[in-house]
Amino acid sequence: MHLQSLGAALTVTGSAHLLTTRGGQVLIDCGMFQGGDELEARNREAFPFDPHDLAAVILTHAHLDHVGRLPLLVRRGYRGPVFCTAPTAALAETVLLDSARLQVEGFRQDLRRARRLGRESEVPEPLYDEEDVHRTLALLRPALRFGEPAHIGPLRVTPGRAGHILGSAYLLIEADGERLILSGDLGNRESGLQLDFTPPPPADAVVIETTYADRTHRSLPATLAEFADALHQSIRAGGKILIPTFAIERAQMILYTLRGLMEAGDVPRIPVFLDSPMAARATHEYFEYGDELIPPVREALRNGEDPFRPSTLHVVPTSAESQRINRYDGPAIILAGNGMMTGGRIQHHLKHNLWKPGTSLVIVSYQSPGSLGGRIVAGADHVRIMGDEVVVRAQVHTIGGFSAHADQDDLLAFLASTGSPRVWLVHGEVGVMDAFLPVLAGHGLTGTVMPDHQPVDLLTTTFPGGRPPGIPESRGDARAGEGGE
Numbered sequence: 197m198h199l200q201s202l203g204a205a206l207t208v209t210g211s212a213h214l215l216t217t218r219g220g221q222v223l224i225d226c227g228m229f230q231g232g233d234e235l236e237a238r239n240r241e242a243f244p245f246d247p248h249d250l251a252a253v254i255l256t257h258a259h260l261d262h263v264g265r266l267p268l269l270v271r272r273g274y275r276g277p278v279f280c281t282a283p284t285a286a287l288a289e290t291v292l293l294d295s296a297r298l299q300v301e302g303f304r305q306d307l308r309r310a311r312r313l314g315r316e317s318e319v320p321e322p323l324y325d326e327e328d329v330h331r332t333l334a335l336l337r338p339a340l341r342f343g344e345p346a347h348i349g350p351l352r353v354t355p356g357r358a359g360h361i362l363g364s365a366y367l368l369i370e371a372d373g374e375r376l377i378l379s380g381d382l383g384n385r386e387s388g389l390q391l392d393f394t395p396p397p398p399a400d401a402v403v404i405e406t407t408y409a410d411r412t413h414r415s416l417p418a419t420l421a422e423f424a425d426a427l428h429q430s431i432r433a434g435g436k437i438l439i440p441t442f443a444i445e446r447a448q449m450i451l452y453t454l455r456g457l458m459e460a461g462d463v464p465r466i467p468v469f470l471d472s473p474m475a476a477r478a479t480h481e482y483f484e485y486g487d488e489l490i491p492p493v494r495e496a497l498r499n500g501e502d503p504f505r506p507s508t509l510h511v512v513p514t515s516a517e518s519q520r521i522n523r524y525d526g527p528a529i530i531l532a533g534n535g536m537m538t539g540g541r542i543q544h545h546l547k548h549n550l551w552k553p554g555t556s557l558v559i560v561s562y563q564s565p566g567s568l569g570g571r572i573v574a575g576a577d578h579v580r581i582m583g584d585e586v587v588v589r590a591q592v593h594t595i596g597g598f599s600a601h602a603d604q605d606d607l608l609a610f611l612a613s614t615g616s617p618r619v620w621l622v623h624g625e626v627g628v629m630d631a632f633l634p635v636l637a638g639h640g641l642t643g644t645v646m647p648d649h650q651p652v653d654l655l656t657t658t659f660p661g662g663r664p665p666g667i668p669e670s671r672g673d674a675r676a677g678e679g680g681e
């Protein structure tokens with residue numbers, strides 16, 4: 197089998213892997229590049245294949261960086277099936293509709309600016325619109341079930357529970373007499389909501405994500421204590437407490453945690469605003485598929501309780517009501533997207549509050565270095581938000597342990613049952629992968645960094661030192677934040 201990584205090679209976002217077998221081609225994930233203009237420009241690149249030639253697309257999970265370019269693929273001619281688990285299909289609808297809305301809104305905004313300069317012809321079209329998304333949703337085949345083999349084009353595919361977000365799967369792929377495991381994103385085994393990943397079967401090659409392959413997460417109890425402590429400090433500071441949250445998994449995890457902390461009396465019952473209609477919709481799917489989650493959540497749902505609803509929760513439906521939160525006096529927690537602060541309602545909360553010394557910004561997820569969040573975490577004293585320069589006077593707390601991603605121990609545990617496969621590293625910053633290579637060697641495994649866009653034979657291609665030629669030397673500052681999608 198040959199694999200060509202068209203995203204999430206030498207970087208964390210944009211997952212898209214083209215698998216070529218003797219029987220045909222299948223695309224695994226079709227994600228969006230996120231985190232700064234330079235990366236996002238890559239979303240417009242042509243696909244280096246004819247979409248009509250694909251036998252199928254398979255999705256590992258519904259995060260935007262794994263599904264976000266799918267409507268673009270459809271816009272460019274793909275009409276075949278898109279296989280995934282049922283929760284992934286449900287979440288993908290929410291994710292893609294939101295993405296189309298952002299694309300179109302962004303386009304209109306750029307157009308307004310360009311008109312004033314007489315440059316409207318230079319504004320690129322939105323990547324896709326709602327209509328493209330509806331055509332895409334019609335192609336979804338939510339037929340994948342954990343542990344049950346499925347025949348997809350030239351492949352026999354057995355999904356396994358990845359424990360990363362609701363519905364997330366890794367894939368055992370059998371074709372041409374070879375066995376490949378594609379990890380998708382793997383869960384943190386101390387995640388608060390998801391069951392652990394199931395141990396994968398033996399394979400000849402494993403393509404594995406490496407978001408946090410260079411570190412060990414703080415334990416869940418320590419993370420909860422750190423989070424409670426940050427909230428106490430923030431409440432003492434007296435201002436708004438902003439928590440930028442990704443709408444899927446992180447929002448539900450934070451709501452679940454806040455409810456637990458408030459019920460136990462560990463955090464005062466101050467108002468909590470969920471200012472993200474997308475997170476509210478995603479939370480609905482966590483209800484629908486509650487049986488997929490950890491036992492305490494399942495039990496609460498069975499008892500008719502709402503484990504994602506702190507008693508002081510206000511769900512904010514419209515942006516007019518979102519603006520009104522500015523007038524609310526006193527400490528309150530505001531959960532708003534997006535998680536890296538590059539757009540969405542969090543931006544107007546930042547603009548109104550970041551310059552006030554009483555404000556607290558509690559970071560609970562990954563911040564890519566080029567994003568607004570990444571710049572704040574790196575210590576910027578001024579940032580530009582929605583066209584305005586804003587001084588950063590808020591207290592910034594970074595809580596790393598909420599990651600929905602496997603850490604180094606989790607990744608090694610995942611690899612432990614796969615035999616002695618060739619291990620290909622994707623979905624990581626170069627510095628992190630460089631740090632992981634010797635660790636793999638210490639465990640008797642041959643690791644290789646997946647090159648960007650260059651097809652590799654998963655069993656025979658090698659590079660000196662496990663690094664494709666020409667990739668930049670790793671820098672120590674590869675990442676600005678912690679957490680991760």
Ligand SMILES: [Zn+2]
Nearest residue numbers: 259360381681
């Ligand atoms: Zn993910």
